[in-house]
Each structure stands twice: as C-alpha cells, then as structure tokens.
Amino acid sequence: MSNIDFSQPQRQSVKGLVLIFLQEGRRGLQAFWPVIVGILFAKHSGKKILIIGAFVLLAVILTLIHTILYFRAFRFHIENQQFILKKGYLSRKTLTIPLDRIQNVNTNQTVFQQFLGVMSVEIDTAGTSQKELKISALTKPVAVQLSRILSSYIEVQPAESGEAVRTAPPEEKLVMQLTNRDLLKIGISQNHLKTAVILFFFGIQFYNQVQQYFKEKAAEYAHEATVFLSQSGWAILISLVIFFLLVSLLYSMVRTAILFYDLRFYKLSQSYRIVSGLLTRKNVLIPFRKIQQLNWETGPIKKLFGIYKVNILQATSGVAVKTALIEMPGCLDQHIEGLKSDLFGPDELKDQPVIRSSRVYFRRTWIYKGWIPAILFSPLLLLNWLYVFLLITWILFMLIYSLLTLKKSYFQVSHGQIRVSSGAIEHHFKQMEFHKVQHLEFSQSIFYKKHGVASLRIGNASGFIRLPFIDERIARALHDYLLYYAETSDRVWM
Template sequence: MSEPQRQHPVAAITKALDVIRGNLITILILLFLGGGDEDVFLLYWIVGLIVFLFIWGGISWYRFTYQVSEGELRIEQGVLIRKKLYLTSDRIQVIDISAGVVQRLFGLVAVEIKTAGSSSKAAKISALTREEADRLKDMLRRAGDESREAGADEHADQPREIYSLGQRELLIAATTSGRMGVALSVVGAAFSQIDQLVSDEQLYRFIENNIPRSTSATLVVLSIITILAVSWGLSFLSTLIAYYDFEVEIREKELLISRGLLERTQLTIPFNRIQAVQVKEELMRQPFGYASLVIESAGYGEDKGNSTTLFPLIKRNALYTFLKDVLPEYNVAIEGENRQPPSRALRRYLLRMTWWTLPVILILWSILPYGIYAWGLLIPALLLGYQQYRDAGIRSEDHTVILSARLLSKTTAIIKKYRTQAAELKENPFQSRLELKDFTVYVASGNQGRSFAVRDLDRADAAIYWEWMRQEPSGPSSDEELENGKDGAAAMPVPED
C-alpha cells in the first residue's frame, strides 16, 4: 500500500453526520430561535445546510488519503486547512475496528488508531471495507513488531481463548443494570418539561377519569413510579444494546473486546497497558451473587471515562477461574485478612451519609406535597452508610494491594504495587481527634489518573500500608514484571502484626 489511498465514498456521509452530531446543540438552538411563523424559510435553511454539509463531506472525502510506507501511517486531510498526520507504527498502541449504523448499511467498518503517551494522537479512517481494514491492521502491526523485536511471534494474533456473554447473562445484566442513575436524571429532566406539552388541567382530568378518588398524594406517588419505570426501561435497553454479543478474546499480548448491537465496537488492550482491575458488585446484582469486571488501562482514549468493561456480568464464584485465565497476574483472593476501619469510624460513615441526604430531603420537603415523608430517605441512607463502613477495607498480597470500598456499588480494586503512581494519606481535624486517616492510591488511566481510596482507617493500619508502599517495588521494568509473573523472586514482605 505504497500509493496514497482514499476511503470508501460513504465517508462523505459519515463526515456530514459527524459534523451534525458535533454541532447538535448549536443546531437545536438555531432551530428553536428560528422557529415561529417563518416555517418555509426555516425549511430552506435546513435543506441548504444539508446540501452544504454533503458537499463539505464530499470534499473532505476527496482530500483524505492514507498510506502505509516506511513503517508509518501517513494521513493527509483537511478541507480548508491541510493537515498531515504521520504515526510511526511502533508508537501505535491501539487499533480499533468498529462499525456504526451507516457503516453497517454499506457493509463497511471504521478504523481508529491511537498512540500512547502524554502527547497521544488519534486518527480515524471512517469508511473502508473489512478486508482493507484487516490488511491495514496487519501491516501496521507487522511494521511495529519488526522495529520492536526482530523475530516477531507469528501466532501473536491467534486467540488463545474466547469468553462470551450468554443470552441469559445479557438479560440479567440488562435487568439489573447500574445505568439506572443516568437514565433517572434524563427521565426526571424530561418529566419536568412535560407540562409544556400537557397542561396541568389535562393531566389532572386524565388521572381523575382513570383513577377515581385520587389526591395529590396519588399524583406524587404515580409520578415517582412512572419515572422509575421509564428509566428502568431505558437502562435495560441501553445495556442490552451496549453489551449485545459481548466477547473477550485472549491473545498472546493483548485482549480484544468486542460488543454492541447497533454499533459494533472493538477494543484492543495490550496486557502491559493494564493498570488495575476492579471488581464491581452493583447494588442490584450483589444479592444474586453477580459482579462485573472493569479494567483501567493507560495511554489511550477518551472513551468510557478511561475504564473499560472487561466482563459485564460474572458469578462471584466464577470470578477466580476467569481471572486466572484472562489476567493471571490479578488473580488474587479479593476477600481475606482485611484491615477495616475501626468501630469508632462508624459514626463518620453514618454522618457523611446524613450530610449528603439532608439537602435532598429539605428540597423535597419544601417543594412536594407530603414531602415530609422524604425524611424516610434517611433510613436507606444510614443503612448504606453502615454498609459502606462494613465494606471498606485494605489488604495486600505479594506485590498487590486490594482496596475495597462502597459508594453505591461495592468496588474492589486490585492494584499492582509497581503500577501505583502515587499514594496519599489524609487526615482532617475531625479525623485527628479519632486517630483516623484516609488512604488513597493513584493509578494511571487514560489521560488522567484514577484514584481508589479507603476512608477512616486506623492511623496505625494506614501507616503499615504506607510503609508497604514505600518498600522498593520489585523488578526494574513493568514488562519484565509481566513475564516473571508471580514467581516470587523478589517477594515483598506482607505486613503482618
């Protein structure tokens, strides 16, 4: 592929759609402002805009060329401003192949290429045939491997094993999805706008006709139930679409995650980029013994808040087998000899929840009829606080520290000592009085970092782990560490009383 190549002409359409998507808010505002009596005029505007966008898309398709030569991916693009982007293949960390709705209509795929490091760059070729994409990927990988090590492993790309999410698990995952919170706020916002469509009188009449003897209390309860039901429906659907046909392929050097119904996403995660593993036990899944796995990886992407779902639903007791197979390094018992916050910390956990709930209660109390019942929220809040206290803990094993904490879901982070970017001990005056400290560990994830904390540990316990963190991490390089695994050549002393 020494000749510069163009994309499939469908790229013109995706480009036009991208521009619309990127400026959606501006367009909506213009539409609202332009609304009114001059509907015909507005129509001209819209048609003109669409024609303009497609011409723009056409030109940008014409100007966009890519080629692989001398171990580089060279992309030239730009309608008004010409841009040249050269990515050397040994710096390329991730090659993602995905297919959106438009691409699927024409049987095409999009390829996204990302490099590592603080000055990370990303390039996207938005429409090309599957074969072309695979060829490109092969070429870039080969060029990269050649410069990295002469005798590259031929079988590096062969999947060692594939894990996939069954239909039943998918349904369970969707039913118990933790996306409820997001959906809830969307529906709540939409619901507050409903009076613009339906007048209060109409609504009251509708309710009075269908539910005789209703009071404003019924209305409140009914609204709450409707909001909950609709948001549950949304979260069910969005999870179903996002995790449809979920697969993890384990390869020699990387994991390949593919998922999605409408938009098929593929993610490649090299093992040596993985910074931490999280076991999440969501509130609605924990009672059924299910958890999900999330990995933090460094150096690429703005997607998904820099964490990637490794597996959306897994039985707690199948967890170790899975980890042993997929990420043997992270296969440590997540429960065991925990250091937990002392009993004098309990009141801080309870108070914290109270402070958070109080404003909500006061607002509900003042705006809703029967809002006084909002004080009932204090009970689940305090129960949650107690559970947070019970679930907080810290533990170490060989070179690994395991932090568990709960916000709503219980999260257990498994972090290798040689992956920690920083550790922190914090103590405010209230904590000083009780001799407590917060312990935080930072790992790299995406462009920023991510932190995991255990709050209100006993001062002495916190000090033990602080010392443990200070001890010289084993292995000069993380890559070597990966290969050595847990052979214990430089086993770290585990803090013990």
C-alpha cells in the same frame, strides 16, 4: 483477500463520501436544532419561505463541497515503524504515531455503515498526548487487514531496542459469549434508581432548552403540572415514582441490548479481544501490559443471578477516556478468576490479612449522608406530619447504609499488589499492581488526626484507588513503601 500495500498512501472508500456528508449535516443539526425547530413552527410568508429554502440549499452545497475536499485530502500509510495520517485542505495536518505507542486498534460498524459496506478503524494512543484517531469509511477487507497489521505490533511487549515487534496473528480462545437470556439478567440487575435520577435531570435540561424558544407554552404546561402535583394525594405521587422506575427499567433493558448484544470475549496470547453491540458492532483489542487496573462488582440482584460486572481500565491521557474503560457485564466466578490469573499471576492476596477502615468512617457517613440532609429538610415537618415518618425512615436507612459501607470497606496488600473492597448496597472490588502506581496522596484533617486515622489515594494512569479512614500508622507505612517500590522497581508500567 489480496494484500494491501500500506506503505503507499491510502484513501477511504468512495462510499465514505455519503457518510462524511451525513456526519457534517448531523453536526449542524445538533448545533442549531433549537433554531431549526423555532423556524419550522413559526408562521412565514411565501417570500420568507423562499429565503429559508435558499439558505438550506446553500448549506447543502457548502457541506457537499467540504465533504469532497476533505475526502480527497485524507490519506494514511505506514512508514518507518510509524502510522502517518494526513488530512485537511485549508490547513494541512499530519499526525504521526509510533507503532509502539498504540494503545488499541478497534473496528466499529454501525447499521448505516453496514448498509454502505464500510467500517471504521479507531487507533487509540491513550497514555500519550495524542487523541484518538478515527478512519470512518474503509471497506471491510481494508479495515480488517489494517487492524490486523497494527494489532500485530501491539500484541507483544516491545523489544529491547525499543521498537515495536510485529508477530503473526495469535490464536484466539473464546472465553465467554452472552446469550439473550444473559442480556435479560444483566438488564434486570442494573441500578435502576441511578438511571431514574439521570433521566430526571436529562428531562430538566431538555425542558430548560425548550423553554428558551417556547416560553409561554412551556411556562403554561409547567404551571399546570405543578398545580396538579400539589393537589394530588400520596397515591398519585407514588404511582408517578413507580412509573418512572418502570421507564428506567425499560431504558436499562434497551441500553443493555444495544451495547452488549452478542458480546464475545476472546483471549489471545498477551491480550483480550471483545466484540459486542447491536446497532454499532465494536471490536476492541486490550493488551495485557496496558491494563492498569481490574474492577469487578456485584449486588443483591447480581448475586441472585450469580453474575458480576467487570471494568478493565487502560491507560488514558484524559482525551481518550471513553476507550480507557472496557465494560463487560454478565461474568461468572470462573471468568473473574481467569482475569486475575492472566493479569496478576497466582493469587498472592488470598492469604493476606484483611485491613479494615476505622469506625470513624461509619460515623462520618451517617452524619454527612443521614443527619445533615434530615436537618436541612426538617422545615417540611411543619407542612405535613407524614414528613416525620419520611425523615425517620431516611435516618434509619442511612444507619444501615453506613454500617454496610464500613463492613465492605477493607483492603489486602502483598509485596507487589493491592485489592480494595468498597460499597454498601453493591460490592465493588479493585485490584492493581504497585509498579503501575503514578502518584500518591496522603490526607488527614485535624479532626481525623485526633482519632489516629488518615486516607490514602493510590493513582495510576487510568484512575485511582482510595483507602478511606485507615489507621494512620498503616497509611504512612504503605505510603512510604509505595514510594520506595516506585523508585527501585525496574518493571515498566505500560
């Protein structure tokens, strides 16, 4: 592969014209799909059909002209330790990104991009005011070479001069690769109840949009469904719930395969690289120094399979959230230990005492999530005696849930790190270093002050860690220590 001179302005591949045209057409369909559906199902005379056809043809021509002008105006190059991109034909825009501000350089390739023989390069500048920058249609040699050049600047720490240092591409070590069997385990161990709730509310939102254009039919079908459910017995309702959970299971399996197919986790000298995806093949570089927090979790089914789900959190400015969290399921114990060793060094938290939340946390959880909902739904007892059984079951379930929440709510702290445990059915862990702390929040209501407890939120550039209902003296001491550490530490947070 010949070297490309990126000091000279470069354009996207000519094949990108097709991709840009289809992307603009898709945006139009997404914005006006209800109107389009209404037009398609409405009755039209021959004259109206000609008028509609003329409007469609005009829209296609305007989109084609926009595509050509946008393509010709889109150029990028590297100059004076900066990546410069110019775009726009009516309003010219120039984006300038210092190379040492680049958070990630990722390459993606959808199925259609594979057909065209092009790739997209995403340059994430999370932690600054810049948005994620995306070049959608580069040939594979150009995309790979540009990605390697930019990645070589962010693989190591900046020099003392403050300028990014370019190094030779480091050697990679394959740490983990997911097989089809691993994907099956991951899909089965997902939170299917949560997925079912999401699908349910998505269905309601879809119904509300359709109802605006098919009011009579939608109302008629909704009435028939309501009558059917009201006249059905418990067996039908339970069958519908089981069916909905099975649909959720299928959705989780398909989603897992699409997102994490052939996931490969590589370790470089000072960063990780993750390649995954079925329909869209993503290639993500994660420098160690820009990782703000490490999260991992397990659950009953995950424990049975001996796997964890890991989330690696990077700095984000709020406009590039989707690239701030890197999800990596199917990890084993040795992978968790390796991540902690790479990011935090020797485990100095292992021998530290466990500090638990107060029993006030248990009482609050049981009251707010158990008794208050039961009281609100108590009028249902007048309709059917079976609701008595359901409400008692709910209160007992939330009793167990609250006890598990208290049992798993604890943290360990050392001179420069903290590890927090939380969860009820699932078990979540979060770990971060103190020099990455960005803000603190000490909270204590009058009621909790009476019981001598308080809550503490420790924020970083990717989110926060919460310590709920801990001893007030410990909360204040930790709060003051973190403020002192932030003022005296000379370590950079990114």
